[in-house]
Amino acid sequence: MKVYNLTCEHDHRFEGWFSSEEDFKSQSEARQIACPVCESHAVRKLPSAPRLNLSTAQEPKIDAAVVQKQLLELVRKIVANTEDVGERFAEEARRMHYNEAPERSIRGVASVQEFEALAEEGIDVVPLPLPDALKQPLQ
Numbered sequence: 001m002k003v004y005n006l007t008c009e010h011d012h013r014f015e016g017w018f019s020s021e022e023d024f025k026s027q028s029e030a031r032q033i034a035c036p037v038c039e040s041h042a043v044r045k046l047p048s049a050p051r052l053n054l055s056t057a058q059e060p061k062i063d064a065a066v067v068q069k070q071l072l073e074l075v076r077k078i079v080a081n082t083e084d085v086g087e088r089f090a091e092e093a094r095r096m097h098y099n100e101a102p103e104r105s106i107r108g109v110a111s112v113q114e115f116e117a118l119a120e121e122g123i124d125v126v127p128l129p130l131p132d133a134l135k136q137p138l139q
Ligand SMILES: [Zn+2]
Pocket: 008, 009, 010, 011, 012, 035, 036, 037, 038, 039, 040
């Protein structure tokens, strides 16, 4: 699998995934590659990022399973180090912000509206999609 940095005539940059250089060429010639922004077919390949002269270096492979595992570990760590305030998340975040509650790391659920209201008040909250597996109580 090859990942190419592509650009269209309007300088919209995007990535294309191809099984090989030939695959890219044939799709390009058949005008099967379109810019995701303007749908232009005038797409060309950008020169790949300059690399250090390590001719034996392998292309880094992105393994979806590894990424998933790292994400799970990160989420687990966050879950282990935060207090679950559940539905009271927005309320608690606000109380902490206004020094009405002790400063601590909390997690919980907030609606989009609550989330936006918090952001407007300058309260930092980070949305974190929690995999279903981790919604169960931890062992
Ligand atoms: Zn474009």
